[in-house]
Amino acid sequence: MAYKALYRTYRPKSFSEVAGQKHIVRTIENALANNKIAHAYLFCGPRGTGKTSMAKLFAKALNCEEAFGHQCNECGNCLSVTDGSHPDVIEIDAASNNGVEEVRDLIEKVKYLPIKGKYKVYIIDEVHMMTSGAFNALLKTLEEPPAHVVFILATTEPHKVLPTIVSRCQRYDFTKVDDDAIREKMVEILDLEKIKYDIPAINAIIDLADGGVRDALSILEHVLAYAGNSIKEKDVFDLFGLASTKEKLDLIKAIANGDVKDVLKRMESFIASGIDIKRLTSNLLDVLKDALVYSKTEEQILLSVITEKDALDLKNLIEVERLNEMIEILLKAQNDFKVVSNIRSLFELVLLRLATSSNKSKGSEYIEPKEEKIVDKPLPKPEPKVETKIESKASEKSIEQKIETIEVKAVEPAPLVETNGSTVPSWLLEDEMTIDEKIKPAIETKIKSKDSNTQDKCTINTSGDKNAIDDETMIKIMVLGDKEERQTISKKWDDFNALVAHPKYGLVASLLKDGRPYIVTKDVLVLEYDFDCLSDRINIVTNQPAIAELIKGILGREVFVYAIIRSEALRLQKSFFGLRQINKLPKAKDIVLNFKGENL
Ligand SMILES: [Zn+2]
16 A cells, blocks of 8 residues: 555645635636636745645646636546646746756746646745746746746745735735634545544644644644554644643643742653643643633633633632733743743743742732742753754763764755655565565664564654754755755655554654655755654654664665754755855865764
């Protein structure tokens, strides 16, 4: 059985299957019905809200052989748009290095008539990432587009697109998809796949996905890999390091009681279980909002995350004024998280502030020095500032790896990659045997397990000390990045899909398959992820051995694996290009990376 990502399998096949975005669907359908086609569209909106899916559906509607405006999904044109092979529907990721080249190339070819369809459709993703040269070249084409060409530009950051480009496009703003629409889509898929679930589990996934359908489905896949064919709320909490409602309520109660010791103890236990602090903050705000609403209305129907009993408890415990104050402090913290490097320390201070200011609310005297005393006390386990370029905290079970001098290779940084296609690992399948029969023996010879009991499932820890690489070092790694090797590895990446059901390596494969190779050097592989809860898991020191083992099966050599999230990758790429422009990039031959620490 070939594995295919849920969001690819269940990509909408017609406008009516699109989750949310009804306003856009209706406008586009009307335009098609009246044959009023613009030459350029700008699809703006958060990631995973259906911009690319909509663009593909539009391309089908323009070229469907059954009828203009349809998506029959059976004619040659529809089918080849679906599988990405249509010669007239060209998708370009402007965020990748060759994106610029491709834009230039497309502008060259724009004048030629479509080969197979009626319209040539150019879908340019992340259009804001184009260089000014490419922008200008595109602008010229947009000024006088040939009649047979439709441009669909997609971006998550419309403010970064040149106004002269925006003004030539029909703009559509995609919104985050509302929870009900995502829930409907997920339930439909789960029923089709015959998977059992409870609604709180679905709600927890929806909360994590934050309005992105693609994210919801990719989170769902992770939970399935972890929990099998029946998913419960606890599985989602465990896997993604979320606090349960009870834990959140207990924390709020401890804060309200001004029990500083208890607050710190709970904080410690959250950290130990690998909780995502930003998400916890936002969840605490949801609870407080419910409490506030209930205090004012006593309407059970207005509650969204807690029960009426919980709301009543909070009402009796905390005054409205204090609730408002707590909300204010947490909202400010959310903003501050964006600018500080050590979120954990800030969060501890925020909790202390919440707990001590609540003291005041209960009528007890608020004593300034008391707060000072608490703050001055060393906070539990502050993150050590280590001088080495790559920090790594001690861990016994980690792989031993020393990277000394790294030889000079290509100078291009690794761009963002879109992997697609194949599903069966070539190094696993040589004959007609089924994957299940074949994987086990093959993988066990290919991947040398360090411990003797190879039957044991490799677990992935969700908490623990993390490796961290600073920007300066990341730039050096980018300088050493080997573009060709990265492309080679990217092609093999889908191999992990076939391994997600593997008894031993399933969890590790499931974690890896969602990453994209971003930079490859002789000794380091940097992966790019969509969620920090996943990239964090790669960086947890104790997870390295299992990850390195599986990667070795694909790469044929041991590397240090490190993960970053997409926004980080884009930021680093900007710095890289900025430095390159002013000729300030370090020279590859001068770079000596000392990966210090006993586990690197
Ligand atoms: Zn068709």
